[in-house]
Amino acid sequence: MKQTIIAKLKLHTTSEQLAQLRNLQLAYRDALNYVSRYAFEHGKMSSKRRLQEGTYQELRVLYALPAQMACSVPRQVGATYKGLWTKYKKHAASRKAGVTKKRYKGLDQPPRYLSPTVTYQQGRDYGFKTEQRVSVLTLSGRLILPYSGYERYVALIEQGTSIGTAQLWYDQRKKRFYLLVALSLELPDPEPGDLSQVVGVDVGRRYLAVTSTTTGSGDPLFFLGKEAVAQADHYTRLRKRLQQKGTRGAMRKVRAIEQRERRLKAETNHCISKRIIHRHPASLIGLEELTDIRERTKPKKHRRTKQGKSSELVSPKQRRENRRRSQWSFAQLQAMIAYKAMLAGSVATKVDADYSSQACPRCGHTARANRPGKGLVFVCQNCHYTLHADLVGARNLVLRTLLVWQDWARTGLLSVAPDTSDSEAKAARLSRYAELRWSPDASPSLQRWGH
Structure with a gap:
């Protein structure tokens, strides 16, 4: 039996390396929004192949994305639209059955990507080196960065555990990058x-x-x-007051409260x-x-x-x-x-x-x-x-x-x-x-x- 776990690895970067990774994240997010608008304008399509054929060259030229990332972006957008169409059909069935009277609005406008998280493909966009180092791809080439994390997960990586895709995530509060790596474990079938x-x-x-x-x-x-629900209610009241204020600083505070x-x-x-x-x-x-x-x-x-x-x-x-x-x-x-x-x-x-x-x-x-x-x-x-x-x-x-x-x-x-x-x-x-x-x-x- 297979079980997938996520290993959170902290990347140790210099200020220059941090800027390179940040530029990659912003370009990747802009590319996602570009493909999302393209899919919406062409019948809200969810076909990953057709999205890649229609946007690959633009992603390479406009956003300078490497070849593999220019393929990953359409796949990610196609999966998003596929999920929205599934919700649309499910909502239509509920509306027909009289469960709800509301109209589904998820496809009224193209989905907008706000999180600048980058998806890496193992063996193409990133790979692990010796001495707890990882090679990650950026717009200006590869970076070899040392990393640290939970000892058990680090040991699994060094032992050659099956490794899948990873996500490059940026913690704005700590100004630090993390690599979220999917590890597939082979466990005995229970009886x-x-x-x-x-x-x-x-x-x-x-x-x-x-x-x-x-x-x-x-x-x-x-x-x-x-206690936990009371704290969540407190955050809700704070968000409501800040959203009514509507300033840029207030909205920045809203995002911090949400996190x-x-x-x-x-x-x-x-x-x-x-x-x-x-x-x-x-x-x-x-x-x-x-x-x-x-x-x-x-x-x-x-x-x-x-x-x-x-x-x-x-x-x-x-x-x-x-x-x-x-x-x-x-x-x-x-x-x-x-x-x-x-x-x-x-x-x-x-x-x-x-x-x-x-x-x-x-x-x-x-x-x-x-x-x-x-x-x-x-x-x-x-x-x-x-x-x-x-x-x-x-x-x-x-x-x-x-x-x-x-x-x-x-x-x-x-x-x-x-x-x-x-x-x-x-x-x-x-x-x-x-x-x-x-x-x-x-x-x-x-x-x-x-x-």
Whole structure:
């Protein structure tokens, strides 16, 4: 099994070398925007081959890009347009189904590239030398620069690990360049018998993550999100005031705050995922399938009357809740858990999140009334089972992950994520979930579920 990790290497440059790399970044960004405008003017095309044929010579002459970079730019722009067309078709299907009434605006104007990050192709644009040095391409030739980084990643590079593309990234705050290198690791394929327990991870806003295992003997983990979310709200208020000011200095400060908030979320998610993996070694970890969660849980709108006309407007309170719903990066948290689990000998899989916080794990009764006022207390209206609502969600994920493990042990195939496009298959899975029951005396051994 292959696992790709990103090694962050700090480049040690002189002032002259830093200027050369900076000029390359700006030229690369301008070239991306040029090809983006060309694609928009020619039918918003996403064909990488046609974009390269139409812009290659201009990229070489106008921006003095080396040959390989003049090929990489159209490929990157083509991938961007392909993603936009995918979102357009998906949004059109949602609009046809009545999920939303808004029109997709992602293709109304050509995408604009703001980040001056450069993509390097291994063996053509960059390559590693001896004594912790790397050769990178610039507009005026190659530079051989010393680098440093995490000792484990540096050792993997020196041992000849499979190396992929890299990105040249500039930290404006520290005035320093980094090379983000993709490393492909060959890991042994996991087997059901190699895992000792099943873990469910429920994510949310009040508690960023709550874990549960197959038995009640292991204490669940609760990761409170109050402090991190409050800090993110503070950054939102700062950005709003600065954007209303609108000066160049204010917008520069806005970009700095955005980067600070991104680092806050990444650091918080890194600490949570690291602790979960360290606490539950050799485990099958069940994560919620949150794809299209915003469309599936569309917020309510409040009706108001404005100037004598009836119209649907969102109240300030609901607007704040809508912002908070999309504020935290749960996809990033789950991705960190998945790749850290694989490196530690565990396996992460996704299961359906439907009704995981509304279904009673003891008797199976499912109803919204089981969570009075959508609070943190779960009270089953049938058997009066009472527990922390997020812990109930984590336990339901444990039960559903046990089914995945059972199917894996029986068929030899592991389902990494459920197929949400097939409504009949999903209905069958939900029917199986309704038959699951939580037992406080569950055995920690998984063998009874399989062979």
